[in-house]
Amino acid sequence: QVQLEESGGGLVQAGGSLRLSCAASGLTLSDYAMGWFRQAPGKEREFVAVHSRSSNNTYYADSVKGRFTISRDNAKNTMYLQMNSLKPEDTAIYYCAARARSISVTALNYDYWGQGAQVTVSS
Numbered sequence: 442q443v444q445l446e447e448s449g450g451g452l453v454q455a456g457g458s459l460r461l462s463c464a465a466s467g468l469t470l471s472d473y474a475m476g477w478f479r480q481a482p483g484k485e486r487e488f489v490a491v492h493s494r495s496s497n498n499t500y501y502a503d504s505v506k507g508r509f510t511i512s513r514d515n516a517k518n519t520m521y522l523q524m525n526s527l528k529p530e531d532t533a534i535y536y537c538a539a540r541a542r543s544i545s546v547t548a549l550n551y552d553y554w555g556q557g558a559q560v561t562v563s564s
Contacts, residue, residue, distance in 0.1 A: 443467035443553045445537050450558030453527055461522040461558055463537030468553070471495070471515040474540045477522045478548055479533035479560075488546040489535070490522060500544060505531075527562045535560050 449461040463475070476491040490501045490511040499511050510523040520537060535558050538551035545551070 443539070445539060445553055445555035447535065447537050447555045447558035450535065450560045452561045452563065455527060455529055455562055455564050457527050457562070458523070458525045459527065459560060460524065461535055461537075461560070463520040463522075463555055465518045465520070465539065468518075468539060469515075470513060470518045470520065470539075472541060473552075474542065474544045475511075475513055475520045476538045476540065476545070476551060477511060477520075477535060478538060479531075479535045480557075481530075481533040484533075486536070486548050488548070491544045491546065492520065493544050498544065500546070502546075524560070527560075529562045529564045531560060532562050533560060534558065 444466045446464045474494045477489040480486040492511045508526045513520045537555045539553040540551045
């Protein structure tokens with residue numbers, strides 16, 4: 442049974458930092474492209490960042506480029522999202538997702554999802 446579990450969310454002031462973790466079980470992380478998505482109240486789920494499965498290729502949404510960093514530790518079967526210079530508009534539930542193919546920015550293309558972690562940025 443595949444499980445993805447996010448942790449590290451919370452409340453932070455604007456300009457602050459948080460690091461999200463996504464621990465995977467039931468799959469081998471190195472076999473999957475891993476992505477982060479987020480969903481704010483009343484909005485659709487949107488792409489944040491993705492890390493390729495077999496190289497260090499990464500891709501970011503324009504809204505987070507230069508502030509967020511996606512990384513993975515295949516030995517720990519864990520993915521991370523370092524979020525710096527947080528803004529109130531970053532407030533959302535953040536989801537990690539796994540895709541057994543090449544990277545994608547489309548949520549529908551992902552095979553497995555975590556339950557989400559709330560990130561709230563106060564102004």
